Structures are given as structure tokens and as C-alpha cells.
Amino acid sequence: MAYQVSIFLENKPGHFERVTGVLKANGINIRSMTLTHTVSGWGILNLLVDQPEKACEALTKAGLSAALRKVLAFGMEDHPGGLDDILMKVSHAGVNILNAYGRIISKNEQALLLIDVDDYDQALATLAAEDLYPLEDHLVYGN
Amino acid sequence: MFWEKEFETLRRKDLEKLQVDRLKKTINQAMESPFYKELYAAKGITAERISDVKDIRELPFTTKQDLRNHFPYGFLTQPKKEIIRLHSSSGTTGNPTVIFHNRHDIASWANLMARSLFCAGIRDTDVFQNICGYGLFTGGLGFQYGIERLGCLSIPAGAGNSLRQIKLMRDYGTTAIHAIPSYLGRLYEVFQAEGLDPRKDTDLRIFVIGAEPHTEEQRRRIEEMFGVKAYNSFGLSEMNGPGVAFECTEQAGLHIWEDAYLIEILDPETLEPVPDGEFGELVMTTLDRQAMPLIRYRTRDLTRIIPEPCACGRTHARIDRIAGRSDDMFIIKGCNVFPMQVEGVLLRIPEVGSDYRITLEEINGADEMIVEVEVKKDWFNGDIARLEKLTRVITSQIRDEVLAKPIVRLVEPGAIPKGKGKAVRVIDKRKQIATQIQTT
Numbered sequence: 001m002a003y004q005v006s007i008f009l010e011n012k013p014g015h016f017e018r019v020t021g022v023l024k025a026n027g028i029n030i031r032s033m034t035l036t037h038t039v040s041g042w043g044i045l046n047l048l049v050d051q052p053e054k055a056c057e058a059l060t061k062a063g064l065s066a067a068l069r070k071v072l073a074f075g076m077e078d079h080p081g082g083l084d085d086i087l088m089k090v091s092h093a094g095v096n097i098l099n100a101y102g103r104i105i106s107k108n109e110q111a112l113l114l115i116d117v118d119d120y121d122q123a124l125a126t127l128a129a130e131d132l133y134p135l136e137d138h139l140v141y142g143n
Numbered sequence: 144m145f146w147e148k149e150f151e152t153l154r155r156k157d158l159e160k161l162q163v164d165r166l167k168k169t170i171n172q173a174m175e176s177p178f179y180k181e182l183y184a185a186k187g188i189t190a191e192r193i194s195d196v197k198d199i200r201e202l203p204f205t206t207k208q209d210l211r212n213h214f215p216y217g218f219l220t221q222p223k224k225e226i227i228r229l230h231s232s233s234g235t236t237g238n239p240t241v242i243f244h245n246r247h248d249i250a251s252w253a254n255l256m257a258r259s260l261f262c263a264g265i266r267d268t269d270v271f272q273n274i275c276g277y278g279l280f281t282g283g284l285g286f287q288y289g290i291e292r293l294g295c296l297s298i299p300a301g302a303g304n305s306l307r308q309i310k311l312m313r314d315y316g317t318t319a320i321h322a323i324p325s326y327l328g329r330l331y332e333v334f335q336a337e338g339l340d341p342r343k344d345t346d347l348r349i350f351v352i353g354a355e356p357h358t359e360e361q362r363r364r365i366e367e368m369f370g371v372k373a374y375n376s377f378g379l380s381e382m383n384g385p386g387v388a389f390e391c392t393e394q395a396g397l398h399i400w401e402d403a404y405l406i407e408i409l410d411p412e413t414l415e416p417v418p419d420g421e422f423g424e425l426v427m428t429t430l431d432r433q434a435m436p437l438i439r440y441r442t443r444d445l446t447r448i449i450p451e452p453c454a455c456g457r458t459h460a461r462i463d464r465i466a467g468r469s470d471d472m473f474i475i476k477g478c479n480v481f482p483m484q485v486e487g488v489l490l491r492i493p494e495v496g497s498d499y500r501i502t503l504e505e506i507n508g509a510d511e512m513i514v515e516v517e518v519k520k521d522w523f524n525g526d527i528a529r530l531e532k533l534t535r536v537i538t539s540q541i542r543d544e545v546l547a548k549p550i551v552r553l554v555e556p557g558a559i560p561k562g563k564g565k566a567v568r569v570i571d572k573r574k575q576i577a578t579q580i581q582t583t
Contacts, residue, residue: 004525006523006524006525008518008523008530008553008555009555010554010555010558015555036527038527038530038531040531040534040551040552040553041552042530042552042553042554044525044527044530046525060520063555063556063557064520064555064556065518065519065520065523065555065556066520066523067523067524067525069524069525069526098526098527098528116525
């Protein structure tokens with residue numbers, strides 16, 4: 001089961017760097033990320049890192065609102081249509097995506113799709129019926 | 144030109160005599176209420192002890208907290224059958240402040256309102272548009288009864304919808320308006336957007352502005368924009384509402400109607416009188432109210448007596464613009480707000496902490512109340528929709544409580560400085576307002 005680290009951030013100069021500063025000081029490596037913002041002047045930073053628990057703990061200790069959030073991580077082929085192959089299944093299963101991002105796994109020329117959904121457990125079960133299973137954690141977080 | 148020459152130009156000596164008579168009557172009337180009956184019995188106070196206006200200093204004060212503690216009927220001197228109206232603050236967190244009126248009180252208030260409007264140059268030939276919320280807020284019905292008593296054609300337009308306001312003005316040839324000053328800048332922008340010039344395209348001549356603090360510069364700006372004379376109105380719901388003090392055409396301070404109110408200006412710390420001309424807290428006693436008289440009510444408004452006689456010939460004292468508050472109340476969009484009300488709302492929402500900061504700021508020509516709230520670490524789970532819903536909940540609950548819609552901003556934990564004193568909670572950036580939030 002993979003986790004991203006979600007952090008509440010005000011949309012102000014220097015706030016993003018405050019997060020990366022904490023990660024740097026704790027030797028945490030970022031694998032992938034998304035940053036969203038709302039019209040209300042704040043947003044959420046989602047990070048895929050090599051050590052999610054340690055990252056969340058360090059950010060919380062630094063005074064930030066950080067949370068571990070389950071995400072579905074699927075492997076995909078790193079070639080044209082790779083993402084579409086997976087999304088067809090997600091679409092067929094009727095799972096709604098709140099947020100999505102990806103990364104390349106350099107070792108085996110594979111890519112990784114991360115999706116954030118409303119109901120993680122239900123989505124997991126529905127997607128299993130489509131023969132779509134999440135990757136193991138060491139592949140998600142690893143090099 | 145006077146509405147009631149015999150009262151408005153009474154010699155000071157005769158005015159004081161009238162005040163003493165009315166004060167005695169008021170004390171006797173007040174003792175019909177459970178609150179004053181008990182209070183005065185315990186202190187051995189009777190009307191006989193009063194022979195001079197200065198004797199009022201022996202009487203205890205009445206505070207907003209007293210009104211709340213004896214909600215709803217503790218100050219009522221008559222059976223409910225005699226009462227014909229109430230006006231009340233919102234107050235969903237605590238007991239609201241409610242004032243009851245009988246027939247005499249409503250008639251007396253309407254007369255004071257008519258006198259006030261007349262004193263600002265309004266006549267029965269005027270078409271008066273009251274751009275003000277009707278309902279529990281006193282600025283609606285308070286003005287309405289005064290306008291009708293004076294004999295103007297009244298347009299009870301209510302608040303908001305600027306296009307409709309402009310249409311009413313043009314359809315019926317409105318000559319006079321009552322509105323809160325911060326609204327008028329916005330109204331002018333709508334005039335401009337419609338390609339209209341209020342100086343040429345309306346018959347407007349007199350504005351009455353009140354219910355929120357504003358400076359002389361702001362008044363002059365309004366006069367310039369609309370080509371009118373603007374007069375300052377002062378009132379508070381505990382003293383009926385509007386019609387307590389009003390500017391005459393001299394525009395040099397507000398005549399406070401001393402046949403209806405006995406006023407004192409006291410040092411808010413020592414509660415001793417300050418010399419005429421010095422600023423202090425306005426303490427007021429109703430002299431012509433039957434259903435619910437209030438004696439030595441601490442308004443918390445800071446002002447001063449303007450000691451020189453007024454060129455208009457009225458003998459009733461003039462008070463200066465309200466310079467601030469001796470507590471932490473502030474006014475936004477015409478609504479009186481205590482930081483405690485906002486705090487009360489936040490405490491009832493388990494997802495947020497009690498840390499908050501209120502910033503009052505002019506944004507796009509309108510005064511806004513920005514409420515910053517920290518997002519708690521232990522509640523946050525990374526879901527944007529949940530945070531947006533929380534923002535909407537906080538916004539609507541604060542609006543229900545204080546009647547003014549806030550802009551709610553979620554901030555990171557620790558973003559709000561922790562400190563002692565109320566000054567930290569409220570930052571007033573509105574340039575035009577001379578008021579300083581006091582740290583008491």
C-alpha cells in the first residue's frame with residue numbers, strides 16, 4: 001500500500017521551499033510531486049518520496065500540516081498508449097480520479113501512475129476486478 | 144428652522160430642570176422592572192434623592208452584560224400586552240441584546256427621528272429613499288417612522304441591489320438618502336458603469352450617513368461624488384437606534400437630544416467625569432422611554448462634548464464623531480461585531496482551533512472582514528474538497544452570527560501570531576477610519 005505525503009500550503013513566496021528544506025535536512029528523496037492551488041490563496045502539495053513516514057514526521061515536527069494519504073500506484077509501459085491502457089480500466093471500473101501524477105522508474109524502463117481517489121478500499125476492489133493491481137511499495141518508492 | 148423650537152432651543156437652565164423631572168420619572172418607571180427593582184432596593188436608591196442632574200452620579204451603571212444576563216424580560220417595566228415592538232442584535236452564541244418599545248416609545252422615537260432629519264435640512268417635500276436593511280436592525284424601521292412622521296414621501300428600498308436603487312432614484316426623483324458610508328462608494332461606481340452622473344442624472348440633495356465610523360475626508364468625498372450635503376447620524380440600538388444625535392446644517396458636530404437622553408462623558412478607567420471638550424466614554428440615560436428605560440448605560444463609544452454653542456441656535460450639546468471604543472467592538476458593513484462572536488462560532492466547529500485573526504481591509508472599494516483560521520494538523524488529510532467545504536461552513540456560520548459575510552482564509556498552523564491582548568486578534572487596515580481598536 002503506497003502513501004503520498006500531502007501538505008497544506010499557503011500560496012506565498014518561500015512556503016514551498018520551507019518543505020523542501022525540511023526534506024533536504026532529513027535526507028529524503030523526492031520521486032514525484034504535484035502542487036495544486038485554490039482561489040482561496042492556499043493549495044496542497046502532494047509528494048511521493050522514498051521514506052513517507054519519516055518525511056511526514058519531520059514536516060509535522062517543523063510545524064506544517066502534513067498527512068500520509070493512500071494512493072493507488074500502478075505500473076505502466078513507458079511507451080505511447082501506456083497511460084491510456086490503464087485509464088481504460090479505471091474508466092471501465094467507474095473510479096473517479098481526484099488527482100493523478102506519474103514517474104519513470106529508470107531501472108526497468110517502466111513508468112508509474114499514481115492516482116488519488118475518494119474511497120481507496122472500494123477503488124482497490126473495483127480495479128482488481130479489472131485485473132489492475134497496485135505495485136509493491138519498494139517499486140513505488142525505490143529508484 | 145426647528146421641528147420643535149420649544150424643546151430644541153430651551154435655555155440650558157430650563158433644559159436641566161426638564162432633565163431632572165424626567166430622570167425622576169424614569170427612575171420610578173425603571174423600578175417597575177425586575178432588574179432595577181432589585182438593584183435599587185439593594186442600594187436604597189429612590190427618585191427623591193435626585194435634585195440636580197449631577198445626582199445621577201450616585202446611581203450604578205448598566206452594561207451590555209446586564210442586558211444579556213437578564214434576557215429577555217428582566218428590564219421590562221410593563222406587561223407584554225403594552226409592548227408593540229422589539230429590536231434585537233443577532234447573538235446566536237450568547238443572549239442577544241433586545242430592546243422593547245410600547246406605543247409611547249415608538250412615537251417618541253419617530254419624533255426624535257423627524258426632529259433629526261429636519262435639523263439636517265430635510266422637509267416634507269423631500270423624497271426619501273432608505274437604503275438600509277429593514278427587520279431587527281434599527282436603521283430600517285427607525286428611519287422609516289421618522290421619515291413618515293416628518294411627512295416625506297418614503298421609499299423603503301432596503302439594502303443592496305444598486306441597479307434597482309438607482310432606478311428607484313430616477314423613477315421617483317429621490318432627493319434624500321440614508322445609507323452606510325462604505326456603501327456609497329460602491330453605489331457611485333455603479334452609476335459610472337451605467338454611464339450616469341448622479342450630479343446631473345438625479346435630484347439628490349441630502350445624504351444621511353451613519354451606523355459606521357467615517358472621517359471628515361470620506362464625507363467630503365461622498366458630497367463631491369454625488370453633489371449633495373452629507374450629514375452624520377449617530378445612534379445605538381440600546382438607545383432606540385438612529386435619532387440619538389444628528390448633525391445640523393452647520394456640519395460641526397452632532398446635537399444629542401438632551402430632553403430624551405441624559406449624557407455623561409466619563410474616563411473609562413476611573414469612571415469619573417472628564418472636563419467638557421475632552422474625550423471619554425459616552426454614558427447615557429433614557430429620559431423618555433417607558434417600556435424599557437436604561438439608566439447610566441455604558442455605550443463604550445468614545446467621544447467628547449463640543450463646548451461652544453452652535454450657530455444654529457439649538458441649545459442641546461454637540462458630540463464629536465465617535466473616536467473609537469473602550470472595548471474591542473468594531474463595525475463592518477454597518478454591523479457591530481465583537482471578536483468574541485467570531486471566536487464563539489469557531490469554537491463550535493471542531494475541525495478548527497480557536498486561533499484566529501480578523502483583518503478589516505478595503506478590497507475593491509468595499510470594506511471586508513477577513514477571518515484567518517489555522518488548519519489543524521490532526522484534522523488535515525490532504526483532501527482539497529474537505530478544506531473547501533470547511534471554508535464554506537465557517538463563512539456561513541460567521542455570517543449568521545454577525546450578519547456580515549466574512550472572507551475566510553485557511554492558513555498554515557503557526558501563521559497566526561500568538562500573543563496576549565485583543566489587539567492581536569483584530570487588525571484594522573481601513574485607512575479612512577480613525578478608530579483604533581483599544582487594548583484593554
